[in-house]
Amino acid sequence: MAKAPTIRDVAARAGVSVATASNVANGNRPVGEASRKRVLAAIAELGYQVDRAASALRGASTRLVGMIVPDITNVFFASLIHGVEALAERDGYDLLLASTSEDEAIERRRLHALVGRRIDGLIAVPASDGSMASLAASGARLPPTVLVDRGAESPVFDTVRADCETGGYEAARHLIALGHRDLAMLAHSGHLQNMAERIAGCRRALGEAGLAGRERVVYGGHDLESLRGAIETELQRAGPPTAILALTNVCALAALKAARGLGLDIPGDVSIVGFDDFDWMLALRPYLTTVAQPVDDFAASAWALLMRRMAGDVASPVERILLPCALKVRESTGTARPRLEAFAEAQARA
Amino acid sequence: MAKAPTIRDVAARAGVSVATASNVANGNRPVGEASRKRVLAAIAELGYQVDRAASALRGASTRLVGMIVPDITNVFFASLIHGVEALAERDGYDLLLASTSEDEAIERRRLHALVGRRIDGLIAVPASDGSMASLAASGARLPPTVLVDRGAESPVFDTVRADCETGGYEAARHLIALGHRDLAMLAHSGHLQNMAERIAGCRRALGEAGLAGRERVVYGGHDLESLRGAIETELQRAGPPTAILALTNVCALAALKAARGLGLDIPGDVSIVGFDDFDWMLALRPYLTTVAQPVDDFAASAWALLMRRMAGDVASPVERILLPCALKVRESTGTARPRLEAFAEAQARA
DNA sequence: ATGAAAGCGCTAACAC
DNA sequence: GTGTTAGCGCTTTCAT
Numbered sequence: 001m002a003k004a005p006t007i008r009d010v011a012a013r014a015g016v017s018v019a020t021a022s023n024v025a026n027g028n029r030p031v032g033e034a035s036r037k038r039v040l041a042a043i044a045e046l047g048y049q050v051d052r053a054a055s056a057l058r059g060a061s062t063r064l065v066g067m068i069v070p071d072i073t074n075v076f077f078a079s080l081i082h083g084v085e086a087l088a089e090r091d092g093y094d095l096l097l098a099s100t101s102e103d104e105a106i107e108r109r110r111l112h113a114l115v116g117r118r119i120d121g122l123i124a125v126p127a128s129d130g131s132m133a134s135l136a137a138s139g140a141r142l143p144p145t146v147l148v149d150r151g152a153e154s155p156v157f158d159t160v161r162a163d164c165e166t167g168g169y170e171a172a173r174h175l176i177a178l179g180h181r182d183l184a185m186l187a188h189s190g191h192l193q194n195m196a197e198r199i200a201g202c203r204r205a206l207g208e209a210g211l212a213g214r215e216r217v218v219y220g221g222h223d224l225e226s227l228r229g230a231i232e233t234e235l236q237r238a239g240p241p242t243a244i245l246a247l248t249n250v251c252a253l254a255a256l257k258a259a260r261g262l263g264l265d266i267p268g269d270v271s272i273v274g275f276d277d278f279d280w281m282l283a284l285r286p287y288l289t290t291v292a293q294p295v296d297d298f299a300a301s302a303w304a305l306l307m308r309r310m311a312g313d314v315a316s317p318v319e320r321i322l323l324p325c326a327l328k329v330r331e332s333t334g335t336a337r338p339r340l341e342a343f344a345e346a347q348a349r350a
Numbered sequence: 351m352a353k354a355p356t357i358r359d360v361a362a363r364a365g366v367s368v369a370t371a372s373n374v375a376n377g378n379r380p381v382g383e384a385s386r387k388r389v390l391a392a393i394a395e396l397g398y399q400v401d402r403a404a405s406a407l408r409g410a411s412t413r414l415v416g417m418i419v420p421d422i423t424n425v426f427f428a429s430l431i432h433g434v435e436a437l438a439e440r441d442g443y444d445l446l447l448a449s450t451s452e453d454e455a456i457e458r459r460r461l462h463a464l465v466g467r468r469i470d471g472l473i474a475v476p477a478s479d480g481s482m483a484s485l486a487a488s489g490a491r492l493p494p495t496v497l498v499d500r501g502a503e504s505p506v507f508d509t510v511r512a513d514c515e516t517g518g519y520e521a522a523r524h525l526i527a528l529g530h531r532d533l534a535m536l537a538h539s540g541h542l543q544n545m546a547e548r549i550a551g552c553r554r555a556l557g558e559a560g561l562a563g564r565e566r567v568v569y570g571g572h573d574l575e576s577l578r579g580a581i582e583t584e585l586q587r588a589g590p591p592t593a594i595l596a597l598t599n600v601c602a603l604a605a606l607k608a609a610r611g612l613g614l615d616i617p618g619d620v621s622i623v624g625f626d627d628f629d630w631m632l633a634l635r636p637y638l639t640t641v642a643q644p645v646d647d648f649a650a651s652a653w654a655l656l657m658r659r660m661a662g663d664v665a666s667p668v669e670r671i672l673l674p675c676a677l678k679v680r681e682s683t684g685t686a687r688p689r690l691e692a693f694a695e696a697q698a699r700a
Numbered sequence: 701a702t703g704a705a706a707g708c709g710c711t712a713a714c715a716c
Numbered sequence: 717g718t719g720t721t722a723g724c725g726c727t728t729t730c731a732t
Contacts, residue, residue, distance in 0.1 A: 056403040403710090
């Protein structure tokens with residue numbers, strides 16, 4: 001690692017002052033054509049690169065954006081990061097990544113670290129709906145921030161999320177139309193608003209069909225194994241559900257695994273509707289009926305919102321972007337059978 | 351965002367000099383018990399945080415580590431990032447993330463950006479085996495760097511990777527023991543050494559069984575769809591393979607999808623061995639026989655190596671860590687059937 | 701349109 | 717053990 005050239009080297013080589021060199025490099029002030037060319041040449045020859053640490057110190061932006069998600073390993077969040085990273089690079093920003101493992105204490109720590117880096121902006125999928133707001137209230141010096149997927153009710157942050165209520169509603173309608181009367185919803189936690197909305201949508205559909213109160217909600221945490229255990233228990237009850245509405249892609253995986261473990265046929269014995277739509281689902285047999293969320297649009301909207309704020313727009317009121325979900329009917333849902341019959345058969349097979 | 355307290359504020363409040371305050375904050379020099387306590391108190395009261403931009407400028411480390419991967423969306427890389435991020439946070443480093451989409455030009459650009467941030471170290475899964483070496487040769491000022499999964503032959507970088515040759519060997523042995531004589535290997539590219547090693551391992555097994563030259567190698571690029579198309583074509587030939595050795599998790603997905611699309615029974619008509627072992631595979635039916643790579647160990651080893659170099663050890667010779675794979679025999683592999691029979695049956699079903 | 705110079709917050713060298 | 721001070725590389729007034 002030889003010593004990197006500084007702006008002074010550039011200036012010297014171009015025969016101008018550092019101020020001029022700086023102005024060329026950043027385009028902050030107009031520079032005469034002749035000197036501009038010479039500076040540009042010097043920059044190219046030296047392989048000069050602005051030292052962001054120094055410019056940040058001087059008060060300019062760091063061109064650093066923080067991104068914080070619960071779990072990179074979850075395709076949904078990974079895709080989000082992927083989308084944001086591409087946009088960030090396009091606009092000359094770098095991405096500082098942190099993950100929280102769904103833990104608010106870790107989130108606070110990580111966020112503190114990011115803020116200490118003087119990030120220009122932050123895109124976050126918070127560990128809980130209120131965590132960012134309370135962090136901000138407790139005096140954290142947050143940069144412009146947009147919340148994705150969670151914390152949508154926040155009065156202080158721009159937010160982007162899917163229309164979960166309608167997503168849940170349509171999934172339930174689909175199931176009801178197939179004759180299902182006993183639905184189980186599999187969710188991570190009752191404390192997350194997006195989960196609550198999906199459940200609310202489902203209840204609305206049930207209510208409209210005169211089926212209010214027939215549904216069960218199963219909370220299984222964030223871990224795949226515990227989710228599987230939770231829905232398995234539900235499936236083993238007397239009078240089990242004929243259909244499962246899995247409220248995230250991890251829940252869908254858990255539901256599939258549980259049904260399979262119990263020797264249940266899908267959709268013969270249980271229908272399953274999942275959430276999200278990613279490559280790995282393509283190889284699932286049966287091919288999962290699912291409520292797809294427009295992840296790439298999440299990334300694009302979040303980035304656009306963030307850029308606007310980072311550009312200095314503090315005046316506009318908080319914006320809440322709601323993106324539509326799309327029900328993709330595939331192979332994992334079918335007509336409901338009398339549940340006793342299905343149950344007896346499964347027992348016999350086992 | 352109120353103005354952040356500086357070390358001068360801390361020093362003033364604690365009634366000591368900035369040097370003392372700095373030494374407490376960084377533990378660089380011993381400080382008397384009494385002043386230390388007062389400084390610590392001041393730091394806590396003010397919510398002071400070291401400004402890394404400033405300390406970096408002064409020559410100290412940025413405590414920033416770069417990580418560059420081909421595709422965050424691939425669970426393998428996502429898991430790697432996950433592991434590294436946890437370790438980095440434990441040791442007080444932050445992670446600057448970049449992805450390359452398997453493109454060397456993008457890689458160069460992203461790397462340039464990271465280096466401009468004065469990262470203390472870099473963990474990279476390069477777009478090609480030689481890209482980092484040539485970057486370094488062409489004068490890029492790379493910090494301590496460890497290469498993971500690719501570029502293992504590099505004479506300049508520490509590397510961590512799986513024992514791909516043995517992995518391929520064992521997978522092929524398994525298949526041969528089941529009576530398979532016509533194997534197809536599905537790989538991304540012939541230019542990647544890890545792919546080549548998996549293929550070499552397979553060939554060794556074939557050779558030992560007196561079956562040299564019976565295998566076919568199919569290259570399908572990095573895209574799922576093109577991989578699927580490539581292996582589908584192979585499956586439709588006269589005299590198709592009775593077993594597929596898919597050399598990455600994406601290849602496995604593609605093979606599964608292709609076989610399924612052709613109406614082939616797995617493992618009745620074709621056996622499939624995949625690579626990697628992640629959650630989403632749990633729901634695959636049949637449950638995939640696979641060569642698992644110890645991703646968490648990749649992360650741990652890479653981090654350990656990097657920390658050693660970042661701590662200033664430039665003397666030790668380049669280290670090459672080779673981690674063992676584990677063959678997990680599950681449901682997607684079975685005894686081979688006479689291929690004509692299988693082919694005819696599939697035709698009939700179609 | 702250009703230059704000189706101040707100083708961002710910090711650490712390390714040097715005094716004491 | 718503690719304090720003083722000189723810059724790190726940059727942007728940005730303020731002059732010219």
